Amino acid sequence: MERKDLIILGAGLSGLSTALHHGGDYLVLEREERPGGLTRTEDIDGFLFNHTGHWLHLRDPRIQALVEDLLPGGMVTVERRAAIYSNGVFTLYPFQANLHGLPRDVLRECLQGAVAAAVQRASRKDAAPRNFLEYTHRHFGDGIARHFIVPYNTKLWGVSPAEVTAEWTQRFVPIPDVAQIIDGALGMSREAMGYNASFLYPAQGGIETLARAMYGRLDAARVRMNTRPDQLSTEGRWVSFGGDRLAYGALVSTLALPDLVELTIDAPDAVREASLKLRCSPLRYVNVALDVPAPLNGNHWIYVPEARYPFYRVGSASNAIPGLAPPGQSSLYVELANDHVASQAEVVASLASFLKEIGSIEHERQIRFAAFREHPWGYVIFDRHCAEARATILDYFASRGVLSIGRYGGWTYNSMEDAILDGLRAAESLARPA
Ligand SMILES: Cc1cc2nc3c(=O)[nH]c(=O)nc-3n(C[C@H](O)[C@H](O)[C@H](O)COP(=O)(O)OP(=O)(O)OC[C@H]3O[C@@H](n4cnc5c(N)ncnc54)[C@H](O)[C@@H]3O)c2cc1C
Incomplete structure (x- = not known):
């Protein structure tokens, strides 16, 4: 042999x-x-x-x-432009450190929850959180958990954060302190938080x-x-x-x-x-070409936590690197939720109404194509x-x-x-x- x-x-x-x-x-x-x-x-018609x-x-x-x-010299550095779209408004990423701009009742719920969680953390020595849901409520409070972290991650994994341990979070979920949360709520956030404030491509x-x-x-x-x-x-x-x-x-x-x-x-x-x-959520996404130059308000990606949309994140690689799409056009990647698997027609209709709502397109016709892709392995479920x-x-x-x-x-x-x-x-x- x-x-x-x-x-x-x-x-x-x-x-x-x-x-x-x-x-x-x-x-x-x-x-x-x-x-x-x-x-x-993947190259589809020059996208x-x-x-x-x-x-x-x-x-x-x-x-x-x-x-x-x-x-050598072949990489460009790009300053991250990432946002969250919820309650009909854009806020900056990460959600927990940039509450400014949310409707007043949502903002109040998030701030009250964050302060209550901080008081509780300071006054009680609780045992380590048993799962990611407990971890989230304990570190961010009930409002931030309810309006972003829980629905977003449920869509991504397709399972409740109560089924997931807290072990993987430290590196990927930035934890602001209460002062930073309050600064962020007032629009006074000073620094880009998180592991990916700029990137190479x-x-x-x-x-x-x-x-x-x-x-x-x-x-x-x-x-x-x-x-x-x-x-x-x-x-x-x-x-x-x-x-x-x-x-x-x-x-x-x-x-x-x-x-x-x-x-x-x-x-x-x-x-x-x-x-x-061993459990893992699949990676299901859509490659989309648009007849408009800079969708998503120029953001590189947008988190979409609300259950009314069958996707949890929409990004535009061509917003970061224009050469990834033909001149005057742009590309999107749309990452599909795993907790509710929508049909392709539902996804396209929902995407069109989302893009109209945020002012990226005027007509559905500006979506040139939507190519659905699936990969068996996406996110390991811890x-x-x-x-x-x-x-x-x-x-x-x-x-x-x-x-x-x-x-x-x-x-x-x-x-x-x-x-x-x-x-x-x-x-x-x-x-x-x-
Ligand atoms: C949705 C998503 C977004 C991501 N975004 C980022 C990002 O923005 N930044 C970042 O740094 N990382 C990102 N990553 C992570 C990054 O993609 C991975 O860490 C990296 O590409 C993993 O490389 P790998 O070689 O371990 O695995 P893979 O890329 O999966 O390579 C495995 C290889 O094995 C081959 N193979 C599989 N089965 C067989 C078989 N039976 N026989 C022979 N060959 C086989 C496959 O074809 C493949 O070529 C992302 C990952 C995902 C899922």
């Missing part, structure tokens, strides 16, 4: 990064016709679409240096430009496209595909964890049972079974010399930078003597 030192499953950012940082005798197996995974860019947003936020100096090396070609640059540094003969493994034996240390069987020294998988378990012929029952407990089930599976694979990494391989909520870092760390750990 032919043998490779390293087999990498999947050529998304984490698989590409593993190969890039490992070098040596590796082979990447990718089921699609080109690399990039979730960061591939370039990503799998919804895909703005690059870099914190790690090694990844900053890598991106600069891969695309390739000047040309959509976000796929980054994956292409990484792929360009690899030996193309070591990356096999249109190849989907059909069996993996962790005992025999081989992978089979299309009648071939290939032995490996080490294996890095970036496949979604349940898919890796299914592929593994010798996975024990405990691992198969754990895999059945319910009470998740951490244990994930650990059971990852520990099993690690004990068999298989590293499962990346957003769905690591079964986590991560960014493009995290995926690249995962690959770098996997390559580093393989280089260390056992």
Whole structure:
């Protein structure tokens, strides 16, 4: 049987990064016709679409240096323009720190709730919140929970925040103190809060430009496209595909964890049972082209928490990078709610009325096309079974010399930078003597 030192499953950012940082005798197996995974860019009639947003936020100096090396001068920095549309008005993102502009009764409810929550936090030493719903009420108060955080996240996950643990929130949900909430309510918010106040994006070609640059540094003969493994034996240390069987020294998988378990012929029952407990909301979205130049009041994305709309976020990549749409036109990505699955006709009608309501279009005819897309893996649902089930599976694979990494391989909520870092760390750990 032919043998490779390293087999990498999947050529998304984490698989590409593993190969890039490992070098040596590796082979990447990718089921699609080109690399990039979730960061591939789709061209429809000259409109370039990503799998919804895909703005690059870099914190790690090694990844900053890598991106600069891969695309010297090829990235533009964009100051985030994000808003929330609720109660018929726009407010700035993040909602909790920018209540200014909300109707008076909503504002009062949010402020009273925030103050009551702060008093309660100061006067009582409560046990840690049991779930994300409790966490939200405790940190932001009932009004902010009711008007934004709970409905928005319910649409995104398709399940109540009461089913979700609070563990993932620290990095992604900015927590202002009461003084900041009051400043924000008075329109005196001083700083852009949150993890993504500005971002990078390739000047040309959509976000796929980054994956292409990484792929360009690899030996193309070591990356096999249109190849989907059909069996993996962790005992025999081989992978089979299309009648071939290939032995490996080490294996890095970036496949979604349940898919890796299914592929593994010798996975024990405990691992198969754990895999059945993993839950993830699908990614359902619409790529839309408009015959108007700058929709969404110029925002890059808008959060839409209210249940009356079958989408939770609408973004415009061309508002950030005009070259992503033909001159005089623009693009939208519309991320569809998972708690209520609306028909395509309902979505288009609702989107048209939303765009008219906010003044982005005058007629439905200005929507040139709406292309619906679906991807099985979107957002991991961190319910009470998740951490244990994930650990059971990852520990099993690690004990068999298989590293499962990346957003769905690591079964986590991560960014493009995290995926690249995962690959770098996997390559580093393989280089260390056992
Ligand atoms: C809706 C959404 C928006 C996002 N927005 C941002 C953002 O704005 N900024 C940011 O930094 N990050 C964002 N991310 C996160 C980012 O997309 C991921 O962190 C990153 O792309 C994950 O890379 P990966 O290689 O781990 O996974 P993937 O991109 O999923 O790569 C896995 C690869 O494996 C291949 N594969 C799967 N199954 C098989 C199989 N059986 N055989 C062979 N190959 C297989 C796939 O085709 C794919 O190429 C977003 C994610 C989502 C879902």
